[in-house]
Amino acid sequence: LPWALGGRLAGLALTLLLGLTPAGAALVTVAGGWFGGSRTAGVLAGATALVLLGSALQLPFGAGVRTVRARYGLVTQGWAGWAMDAVRGLALTLVLVLPLVLGLFALTAWSPQRWWLPAAGAAALLTAALSFLHPLLIEPVFNRFSPMPPGALRTALLALAERDGVRVRDVLVADASRRTTALNAYVSGFGATRRIVAYDTLLTAAEPREVELVVAHELGHVKHRDVPVGTVLGAVGAAVAVAVLGLLAAWRPLLDAAGATSPADPRA
Known part of the structure; x- marks a missing residue:
């Protein structure tokens, strides 16, 4: 800490x-x-x-x-x-x-x-887009993912998702053991990019029912719409932050302190 x-x-x-x-x-x-x-x-x-x-x-x-x-x-x-x-x-x-x-x-x-008006809208849209694309573009930069082999555990995890009315694209295994011994799983993306991801450390160390317990917790976030709510809050927060930045960037004492002449000055 x-x-x-x-x-x-x-x-x-x-x-x-x-x-x-x-x-x-x-x-x-x-x-x-x-x-x-x-x-x-x-x-x-x-x-x-x-x-x-x-x-x-x-x-x-x-x-x-x-x-x-x-x-x-x-x-x-x-x-x-x-x-x-x-x-x-x-x-x-x-x-x-x-x-x-x-x-x-x-x-x-x-x-x-008035630059901050379209910038605020763009910031909100980009936040939502990155939430959707994160599993496809960002997660693979740090981890390799492989489909969980067909079997009782994969069937059980898909059944958990179906029971909660959560549509998932796939069940994947992340090679987390390259970095850590920690045990974890998560559900990432939404819509067409949503998938269940289990750490390979979890599959090695835990019993199948324990894996189901961890995944059930993660599916609970989806069931209670934590991802879309978080995305909406993030998008609104990004737009508000840009609007506040627009107000601050027009404040002459702040521009003078930064050594910039206007918000259009690269030094800003």
């Missing part, structure tokens, strides 16, 4: 330092200058620099969390594998962030005052 909270506090401190002092503006200016100095270069290079700096800051805290988990026998992955996961996470973050930042600054160039 101290390592996890420390990482959050360090990230917040870095955000405040770069956002409320000229340091962040200088970083964006220098990074953009390396790639020609255009507005687009400033947006993309600046965003990349911010992501890299934030990721580098989080590395020692992530290593601390891993060390504690290893002390309790929860880690099976070596440091090289942990580092590769960090690289995968960084690459995934850049793939998601850079197009969004480019689109955001295209809207601020279109209208420095």
